[in-house]
Amino acid sequence: MTELKIPGPLREIIEDFQFVEGREKLELLLEYAEKLPPLPDHLVGKHEAMDQVEECMTPVFVYAELNNGRMRFYFDVPRESPTVRGYAAVMQEGLDGATPEEVLKLPSDFFMEMGLHEVLTQQRLNGISAILAHMKGLAIKAEVSKQ
């Protein structure tokens, strides 16, 4: 059932994670951490214009734009927090071009399917729910501003 609620690009990333085991799952997450795109010029040094995920121990900032009904998210996560960066990159890429509705419908435990809890321990996955909650908040705002 959840498959229907997960946008295509994110579904593909999840499948990539499902395809690898143990240590390789972590390496894949690390690859995502390394390829998180830098902030676009208009957001550099503009944390006050972004949404801070204050539930995270790490300073995580997220920003969303809506163009022609499609969402684009931008993240700023310090390099010292590769696990959080990795997740942010997965969501950034996986939800790029999603509609606000798709973001809102994404089940908050989608990452369980990636099997990362087996290698990372459950405790470390909770920050992800907080980031997604903030992304959903931004999707709601985007919907409202459309009307």
Add this chain to the structure above:
Amino acid sequence: MMKDYVHPDYLVETSWLAEHLNDPNIRIVESDEDYLLYDTGHIPNAVKVDWFTTLQHPLRRDFLTIEEFEKLCSDHGISNDTTLVFYGDKSNWFACYSLWVFQYYGHQNVKILNGGRAKWMQENRPMTKTVPSFPRTSYQAKEPDKNIRAFRDDVFEHLKRNKPLVDVRSPKEYTGELLHMPNYPQEGATRGGHIPGAANIPWSQAVKEEDSTFKSPEELRKLYEEKGITADNEIIAYCRIGERSSHTWFVLKYLLGYKNVKNYDGSWTEWGNLVGAPIEK
């Protein structure tokens, strides 16, 4: 300044470690909050010990068994007389936790890298992605040292005798406004508040913001003594799961030389769920 700590031998500076990277009698151990941080680069010859996946028992809420701990040390080429230098992210928060667990199993020669990973990087010292390997040893652990670990019955006994406790969580967790540290909902408790009589001294007050090194002995003494956490007393430190309090345990025991300090690793996730346990808000 390090000389003024009561046991300065338990602390090393980054400049000292830089000279000892290849010393066979030393094993450098990185313990981070972020699971993947070691893999992005670490101090040359450092091994990774994860506070959770390496040190915790896979089933019970407890640490590795003695045999498993011996295997861990042997795999990393650690002998009984190896000097271990612990460092990590977040002001050595989890480095102190690992050090505490190693001491629990009787490892004597342990040190914390003052300023941890952040200071090493600030100083542009060498980092590598090469994971080192060392010849296997036959490590022999001692029986767990109960003098540094408090169990819930010890806490009840401590309360009965009116002895001081230090709660090192954030003020909002202490007052019960938050049931868990933001971001850690699974490590929550059904009741909020603190153990009656505990003083609230957040763990991070022991380190300087600019470079994560420990504050001066005078500042530290003042910080704890003002709240009744004094050297002449028996102290129990706790937090949510015992990691932040192992940092305070290190400060009290080694930097300030308190003789009788225990870390209650059951901490709030046990106490706040324990039927009938007294709570104050």
